[in-house]
Amino acid sequence: MPRKKRVDRRKPRAKAAPPTAQLAKINVKVNGVQYSAEVEPRMLLVHFIRDVLGLTGTHVGCDTGNCGACTVIMDGKSVKSCNIFAVQADGAEILTVEGLARDGELHPVQQAFWEHHGLQCGFCTPGMLMQAYWLLTQNPSPTEEDVRRGLSGNLCRCTGYQKIVEAVLAAAEQMRGQQQEVR
Amino acid sequence: MAVSAIFGARVKRREDPRMITGQGRYTDDIKLSGMVYAMFLRSPYAHAKIVSINVEKARKVPGVIAVYTGKDLENKLGPVPCAWAIPNADLKVPKYMPLAVDRVRYVGDPVAVVVAESPYVARDALEQIEVEYERLPAVVNQEEAVKPEAPQLYDDVPNNIAFHWSISGGDVEKAFAEAEVVIKQRIINNRLQPTAIETRGAVAQYNQATGELTVWMTSQNPHIHRLLLAGIVGVPEHKLRVVAPDVGGGFGSKIHCYGGEAVVAFLAKELGRPVKWMEDRRENYLATIHGRDHIQYVELAAKRDGTILGLRVKAYANLGAYLSTASPGIPTILLGTMLSGCYKIPAISCEVYGVLTNTAPVDAYRGAGRPEASFIVERMVDILAHELGMDPAEVRRKNFIPPDAFPYTVATGLQYDSGNYEAALNKALELVGYQQLREEQKRLREQGRLIGIGISSYVEICGLGPSRVVRATGFGLGLWESAVVRVHPTGKVTVYTGGHPHGQGEETTFAQIVAEELGVPFEDVEVVHGDTAMIPFGTGTYGSRTTPVAGGAIAIACRRIKEKAKKIAAYLLEASEEDIEFERGKFYVKDAPERAKTIAEIALSSYLAGEGELPAGMEPGLESTAFYDPENFTFPFGTHVCVVEVDPETGEVHVKRYVAVDDCGRQINPMIVEGQVQGGVVQGMAQALWEEAVYDKDGNLLTATLSDYAVPTSADVPRIETSSTETPSPHNPLGVKGVGETGTIAATQAVVNAVVDALAHLGVRHIDPPLKAETVWRILKEKGIAK
Secondary structure (H helix, E strand, O other): OOOOOOEOOOOOOOOOOOOOOOOOOEEEEEEEEEEEOOOOOOOEHHHHHHHHOOOOOOOOOOOOOOOOOOEEEEEEEEEEEEHHHHOOOOOOOEEEEOOOOOOOOOOHHHHHHOOOOOOOOOOOOHHHHHHHHHHHHHHHOOHHHHHHHHHHOOOOOOOOOOHHHHHHHHHHHHHHHHHHHHH | OOOOOOOOOOOOOOOOHHHHHHOOOEEHHHHOOOOOOOOOOOOOOOOEEEEEOOHHHHHHHOEEEEEEHHHHHHHOOOOOOOOOOOOOOOOOOOOOOOOOOEEEEEOEOOEEEEEEEHHHHHHHHOOOOEEEEEEEEOOHHHHHHOOOOOOOOOOOOHHHHHHHHHHHEHHHHHHHOOOOOOEEHHHHHHHHOOOOOOOOEEEEEEEEEEEEEEEEOOOOHHHHHHEEEHHOOOOOHHHHEEEOOOOOOOOOOOOOHHHHHHHHHHHHHOOOOEEEEEHHHHHHHHHOOOOEEEEEEEEEEEEOOOOOOEEEEEEEEEEEEEOOOOOOOOOHHHOOOOOOOOOOOOEEEEEEEEEOOOOOOOOOOOOOOHHHHHHHHHHHHHHHHHHHHHOOOHHHHHHHOHHHHOEEEEEOOOEOOOOHHHHHHHHHHHHHHHHHHHHHHHHHHHOOEEEEEEEEEEOOOOOOOOOOHHHHHHHHOOOOOEEEEEEEOOOOOOEOOOOOOOOHHHHHHHHHHHHHOOOHHHHHEEEEEOOOOOOOOOOOOOOOOOHHHHHHHHHHHHHHHHHHHHHHHHOOOOOOHHEEEOOEEEEEOOOOOEEEEEHHHHHHHHHHHHOOOOOOOOOOEEEEEEEOOOOEEEEEEEEEEEEEEEEEOOOOOOEEEEEEEEEOEOOHHEEEEEEEEHHHHHHHHHHHHOOOOOOOOOOOOOOOOOOOOOOOOOOOOOEEEEEEEOOOOOOOOOOOOOOOOOOHHHHHHHHHHHHHHHHHOOOOOOOOOOOOOOHHHHHOOOOOOOO
16 A cells, blocks of 8 residues: 655754854862853853863763763762753862872772772763762761662663672771771 | 783773863864865665756855765766675675665655755755655565565565575574474564764865875775775775774674765865765664664474474564675674574574565674574573573573583584583573572562573674684675784884774783783883774774684784793893793893893894894884784673563563673773673663664654663663673683674573563563563553553
């Protein structure tokens, strides 16, 4: 049976021209450094971090908040920086993977990922490290179950998560030990 | 071979310090002065004629530099090649242009490209392009597509059949005539989206003065990409440099040649400015290759005692809308030749129809053909055991190729190099506590609990591969590998490998090989890969080939260096070469070990090259280039056992235990082996339980975001218990076999077998993956178990 030709008359109309963007001024502290910049209101925080500040350790794996590669700490909370506009970070304090190590010394979470083979291609790793870091600030003595749930917003396609989970548990132990020493 | 502490040690990876501190360098991290951004407009329809495209409004968007349509590029770029011309299959390769010219054939087919000062502006401009389409009926399913009334994708590919391939060995008719039992089963191997967390992308820069074009791209095989891009873009190969920096996972999807990267390279040349393009996730799901998507009709002939006599397979492979780089070879050569599995099957035949449909191109995804083969074999063995009332482990034991039969030639013609299948099976069963589990299963079943135990004994073909063999299958290139090992005057070593690891850790394991071979400290060895300007032609990382083939090349180069170094040592020590021994980086005189020269001393001497420093007439320097072409493939194997509990009310599958016993030959770094197995098992488990690329009947991809495509999270998956046996490859210089694809080749059927086993007493014989709760619940409801 010959089919009726379906000529698409809907799509060819172009959408309204984009409005000329007004720039907004923001002040953001990232890894202890104060930055001021003028950005388009629609600019995503992850693009601000990567393209404006040049901190390319924070990665983009989806832009729909699913993969968690862009996870950073904003004002003490773990956030997915692809789901936040840069203007929403005005006045905020942000920690990215580049700020985890202090004085050339790896953070225990980083050290544990290295020792326990918690990464393969390394692409999800910065987000995974930040989420693990945040998780341990919230719960210094997590069970394996806590770690698995706590990291479930961050996808890794390489490791099957096992060595990541082992690394986070080891980091927790290490950090508890350090706390003891301080006391 | 010298025994040292480094080969076989759980050395921490040297890739990691840069990656855990945010200093990794991926394609999207490259920012060049004057760089502009490309973005593709993609078809919203699965099948349509392009009536017209108006780009005028898009060109006027402030910040837009250029807009090109398929017609604009038609005579400027060549077609995207298909590089696996399988023989005797009546292969038809339709024209595959980087941008569609007058017709689109899948949702995501690119029709135009915009270049702008920022990616945001480029996206604005995409919305200003007006395309008039005349929609055509679409077909997404391969069995539908071969019917006479189906929409035709190409005028010159009747019934959408791109090829009809077959293989057979032994007397299949006789096997079925003599069979006491014949099992028939239709099996669907579900379509998957590879989902490297880093999407695909490229940055290109052209130097108009020198004519040099550099392309940084997400590639598993930069030299192959250079070769193919040179052809598409028309830049001489020696003026084209492809750099694959850190690559955020590939799983096969970054092997292939796509139009996007070629367009980016062209734009940089045409516009005289560096151009970047990165897919977003939706684009990645629409337009980067998918994997699997096979419908198989399988028949198994056996005797009532469980002896398998023959296997017959007829399959329909969905190839998508165009033939991607390796796509003809995946569902044919890599499937059909592996249908003997771990077993003595005297007669095997397989025919495969390769079918074009209005879906994204389908090509190699982790395992590539071998998971589809091992799924067939291991499912059929389980169904046979069920039919005969035998223990599935017993049926396997009965049919295993025995350890003393190697090298063993299977009915499909491959010669398996080495194996000890029963040892791996026994170890896995022991680790999981098989007998106890069976008793517990019986006990709990009486209480209404649904426990299942699934076994998967697999063998894979890896270390691709001997060039003469792969060329005979129509593959477009030999699959040897190159290595340069360069000992510097200070004794430090740089290795240049043609492999391009992207997560597999060979910067570490290759340094372990060199440290063992040359006896130099691990820290003194640097491994360089991924840049065509620095390394000899290499064929890349896929097919679990990097460790056996690229590693083999490195070992051979090291051994040649040692031969030369020994001559120099004899000269320096004024001894005869026969009296020189080597141990841990030192050459010494047999009867006077205090008379010794280190590799570093010899290296320096070889570069100084004066009288008393280098034998007269010998070439200065201490380095070697090796091109290693393996004499055979390698055949890793093992047994995985999965234990599940099925929720009788919801149909949800809980994986209670997962034991993996793998034999990849000698292990260079067991920690990395474990990581490869665990990650692969989770991907295979995901195919069994959750993941499925779904198109509606009009060709819309319903799983085009990570919200819809079910990649497992850390909360979804269990701990994987790993162990191993060690059966070295007899022909590989290092005895290694490769482990990158083990998990996906072994795991899917282990999980499916377990779920079917949990429901077997209800009369369930087979369920096609993914075994989503809904699927299982429907079965439980039909059987009167779930409400």
